[in-house]
Amino acid sequence: MRKITDTISIMAAMFLALGILMPLSVRAAPAEKIAIVDIQQVTASYPGIDAILQKLENMRKAAQNDYNQRSKGMAADKRRELSISIGREESAKEDVLLKPVREKIQKAVKAAAADAGVAVVLEAAVTTYSSTDITAAVIQKVKQ
Incomplete structure (x- = not known):
């Protein structure tokens, strides 16, 4: 159970980092x-x-x-x-x-x-x- 929680935490951190690092134009293109x-x-x-x-x-x-x-x-x-x-x-x-x-x-x-x-x-x-x-x-x- 601990491994699953750690994996989910790592994935969430990666998605958060990608969201922050991703250029604004890619995230919200008009x-x-x-x-x-x-x-x-x-x-x-x-x-x-x-x-x-x-x-x-x-x-x-x-x-x-x-x-x-x-x-x-x-x-x-x-x-x-x-x-x-x-x-x-x-x-x-x-x-x-x-x-x-x-x-x-x-x-x-x-x-x-x-x-x-x-x-x-x-x-x-x-x-x-x-x-x-x-x-x-x-x-x-x-x-x-």
């Missing part, structure tokens, strides 16, 4: 302010997005027509290779068209978060609730 943003809404509000989406749709139709023309009479494995090749080309073209949109939205999110004193921004679709929604501020910055 909570990070978290906000949400609806990226779909921001993207839909992006200036010129309709023209970009129409261009993407036209590119997809052209790619489908290209595939239909080139794949006539091909064996199944060659059609699959052609499909993959055309798909990669279209993906690269899509990335080129959408990269400036993504970059501008990302900058707007960072700026709106900084203005609101927010440390973390989550996509609205991945969370149930947040008292801070910066979507409107992001849309305003994207339109500038």
